[in-house]
Amino acid sequence: MSKENPQNNDFIKSKKCANWQYICELTLFVLTLIQLFNPSKFLLVIASIILIVEYILSYCAGHFFDTGHRIREMGLIDNSFGEKRIPTYNSENYYNNGTVTVKEIKLLANIHENALFTSRIVGEMIPLRFLLLVFIILLTIVKIFISGLDNYASILLSFIVSSSFLDRVIRLYSLRKSSQEVYDKANEICNIYGKTSPELSALLLPKIVEILLIYENAVFDTKIVLSEKIFHKLNSSLSKEWLNIKNNYSIYSEQKEVEK
Template identity: 30%
Template sequence: YILDLYTETFLYPATARKRRKGFIDNSLGSKFLEKATQNYYSNDEINVGPYKMLVNCCENCYFTFNIAKAMLPIIVLKNIFFSIVALAIAYFGINNNLIAIPVLQILLSSLFITELVHHINFVVKLNQLFEKFLDAFVNIKDNSLFLQQAVLLYVEYETVLAYNKAPLSDKVYNKLNQKLTKEWEEIKERYEISQ
């Protein structure tokens, strides 16, 4: 509990602030961070501006979505395992106790199932947002509100991240990084990104 409280109150917000500043620096050419973001985005050939902002955010969304999706089976299995263990312990430990069993059911649903529901919601929202990014690239030439759309999609992405209840797995990221980088380059080619 103390570790969760510390990470959610201090560590994650500090990391997120740095990530956002690095995103703005790389996309718009500002200098909010003392050092430039290096080797984070694969879009160095794109000039700074709203278009690069849209491309960088789309890349972030693509990676985040795929990592979260790959984590889903692990979270499902973890929830099933801990729910069964907790129910078994509770049943044999508080058998025939009319007050303890409903309290236990409430606690179980809030501890285990809530995490699963939040993660599924996170994956679904990222998928929907990624589709909006792709639509933006398809309709880019006809869009007179491009800057506004880039900012809106960035804000939507940050909002989805803010409501994520658990960090993404570095292990899953490291496992998928090469594959996702290759797929991202194929997406850039298909949608004529960086031209």
């Protein structure tokens, strides 16, 4: 997959907002630890301001993600069906499916490739986030044992921060599960095509639309911006793996029009 695409600018903005949101959450957690040993109303005021900033950053991250997601969807449809709604963008450089000429099959190939990349990259993103979540939860439990349940404001802030980290990990697991499901279903479609007659191939179109909806809804609902570092690390190997997958399925090489 190409690293340059029109949705990248909005996804970068979304990622920056999410990173600052992440910093705010860590700062809040540090403040709750300080509050444990040095109770102060001033710290609670600062924490309240940070909470407001964190909410604004969350909104901005979602806004930029939705904009980038819409552009990415347009690029997917343009590439699959030979459209040009983004006039300055050559989507052929983003996907590795230029040899597939049948429109419906090219859509399947693009979804198939997206699901492969997403499931693998998210899988690499999960361990660090999960370990951080466990660390935050353990510190919260220790904090409660030390301070008891008397400092309600500090405990509430700790739970807010912990729930934010938990939500992020849950969304990562959800996206990995959904993208893996789409990848598996795409493999099934390719396998069915190789065993059916051309007359039965028309039945594949609803299945292609189904996995398109599953994938796009999962990406939109979780609003996870994939790690650029992990993408750069895996891009070459995943691209080679995708080419091998594509070469092993007749649906991508026979170029038969799906009957309507």
